[in-house]
Amino acid sequence: MKTIEPNSSIATPETFPPPSMAVWQHNHILDLDDFTREEIELVLETADAMAEVLTREVKRVPTLRGKTVVTLFHEPSTRTRASFELAAKNLSADTVSLDASKSSIVKGESLIDSLRTIQALGADIIVMRHSQSGAPYLAIKHVNCSLINAGDGWHAHPSQALLDLYTIRRHLGTLTNLKTTIIGDIMHSRVARSNIWGMTTMGAKVVLCAPPTLIPRGLDSFIANCQLPNVSIETDIEPALENADVVMPLRLQMERQQSGLLPSLREYIQLYQLTTERLSLAKPQVLVMHPGPINEGIEISPEVAHGAQSVIEEQVTNGVAIRMALLYLIAGGKNK
């Protein structure tokens, strides 16, 4: 299995003078819709520095020593939670992880009460994942510490979109004018939504490809109302993939067929699975990405998932670097 290496000749050049921290305006990381291009660049630059730490034998720096990072996950997730926890530990922060299925949250304690308790225990940063869209926006009204959104319902997953941008940049150097095709359950996808913001801010074009029942009815007027001319919708996979620089199939939840949104998985696979043959419609240097976990044989064929163009595993490594960058930038932020 050969995987493509980041193209070191296009590795991001050091800029003199470097972008100043004065561009950073965030006490919380909720979504990429209010990130300027400079702020995204700052995160990516910082992640580069963090990536260097990850190449060391001892992957640890003392930057967040004495800070407490609490992960509060209302939805099951091993990889994102582990990624955030490792990121925090690499920065020497103390971590506490609260699994909603085990804690009092399920017993009927409200989200707000849980957050207040966590704050009272001394959390400096809360990393929260929740099944309800908008939960982090409620949370920040009730806590003084910083909050990083690790995914809220269908709405946003900013750290995932940032690591996607980082991965693309490491390989293709720039995002300007790239065609990025996202295939799958757009309706329920927070990854798709955050990527819409991140990619368009960085100058890329986004094509959203899905069966019509998995596209929100209001999506085209959302695109129009938010002035996103670089975003388009396509129900046919072939034009969607044509000349794409990046292809990102999304995980298809089995429940979608059960709740009647799709006639069968078989038809979905026939129409939308990313196969080697379909991938050849894209550019030769196309990157194949996936937010994980993969349903091999459903949205993506095993050959493509493990093929030469796939950077899926690298995304996971980059995820730790990006999350270290976010923790670092949030911990040092203004308006404390």
Add this chain to the structure above:
Amino acid sequence: MPTTLLISGGRIIDPSQGIDKVADLLVAKGKITWMGDKGTAPSHADLTTIDAAGLVVCPGFIDLHCHLREPGFEDKETIATGTKAAAKGGFTTVCCMPNTNPALDTQSSIDYVKKTAEIEGLVQVLPIGCITKGRQGKELTEMSELANAGAIGFSDDGNTVASSRIMSLAMDYSYALGLPIIDHCEDKELSDGGYMNDGWVSARLGLRGMPKAAEEIIVARDLALAQLTGARLHIAHVSTEGSVELIRRAKEKDIAVTAEVTPHHLTLTEERVMNEGTNRLLAYDTNAKVNPPLRTKEDIAALIKGLKDGTIDAIATDHAPHTSVDKMCEFGLAAFGISGLETALACLMSLVHSGQLDLKTIISKLTFEPARIIGTGYGELGILMPGCRANVTLFDPNKEWTVDSRDFASKGKNTPFDGCPFKGRVIATIVAGKVVYRDNPE
């Protein structure tokens, strides 16, 4: 002992009689006794004068649709607090919905509400009975018993009678009683547990949407059944352009349908869920979570047009108080509803001040049109005619104030208008000749 009241120098607007003039009004022993030119009232011993200069004096507002929550949900509201809120909002008669616990689906529960209202209610309370037992949509209630006990109509509000067969039977049955079936029109399979209007905002916020068609399908169905049965149908809280058009065409065919709209559906769009004042961050404001949901500006334009051309007969608040526990939570988990009695007039006045509706229309839709729907079984309502019960509202159409939900008489502080500056405020409310609310001058 009711005193004699002289309401002096106000601009009396009574659309039911076509009156709009500055005049004096005399109220004695709970009834209107005289209306005439300023200063010419017959003298009386024991007279209290209310100076109404600069104020509008009109029949007391009638709310066809509100939730008093008692029995069963007294933490959200009681008949006492709800009617206090009604009085503050200028409402002298309120029709309360039966989605209480127990539901108002038996004579004894209707009796309970009436008796409690007599003792603790500040304004006239007219209960609405359920269409089906427990609002389950399966078996009709004993409508005749409910009517005898004082129900002015029937509704499963909050739920829709999903079965067209049951709905047609309900209409047949109510036809004989001459009382309206009031429907909350929502095809729940289509709206599928949605939280707000299905449109661009729901796509942006990642929230499950309730398509407009979910309302329009049931409106169309109900209109067809109304045509079939001849029964009186009243469409609750109309919210879409499509519904307005369906009702308009039905009225052209003389189907016996009436309709109401809420002040919030006339003034707020779905964007209110997303935006809260000048705050840059997404609001996910649960105070804007309501069923039917806030829609678009095209719908607002159609609703206003519907009010003007008579397609929509009345304005009703759908006052839905909730505790903070029910509202201060994740958007998807929050209860639906706006506590609207105390902001209704101000909301509507904003449409008057911006030239979209005139004062007479607003007052008409709050007074004699709802009275027509209720009928005369509970007194001649919505009219300032000598001999009629003295339900009078005085308001200052230009008084500037800012909404502060902490000042609400209602237990429900859930309003999307908190902090909004408005022009137009109730100054006094008189029920059966007694002043039940007086605005404190600042």
Add this chain to the structure above:
Amino acid sequence: MPERILMSPEDIQRALVRIAHEIVERNKGAKDIVLVGMQTRGVPLSKRLAATIQSFEKITVPVGSLDISLYRDDISSLHLKPVMHRTDISTDVTNKQVVLIDDVFYTGRSIRAAMDAITDLGRPQSIQLAVLVDRGHRELPIRADYAGKNIPTSKDEEIKVYVKEVDGEDKVTILSPNKGATDEND
């Protein structure tokens, strides 16, 4: 009073040449030396030193760059500082003589952080410090092994180092906040 020039391009050049010779002399040759430039301006200075050493010792001394942002003790003032750059030390530092190169030596806190960073990467035999300008006011017990120029300053003065590779020119200036009673040129 405007910026006063303390070191001209020639002054800087001579200082660097001298430091390069001192490093080789003190370490008895250029073997086992690793130069580590502190971001930002220490980096081009370290490259120049390596070039100078190369020219008279004919030995290529490895050069690395170090960003100490992750080792600072004041993370909450982060928003006032520029973004971090990469740390790029590809040589193993264990058993080597690591010479840190910085432009201005002031409180010593950056050097403390740099020492923490270096020791996280390996176990050098020694860590030495070369600075272009030493302006005094140490807050920690750290000293420079090699200094281009010692400039006594007061705390409200600002020393600015310009290097060609970053700023387009070479010079060292001092900026004093108050107008002095007498001007230099009176």
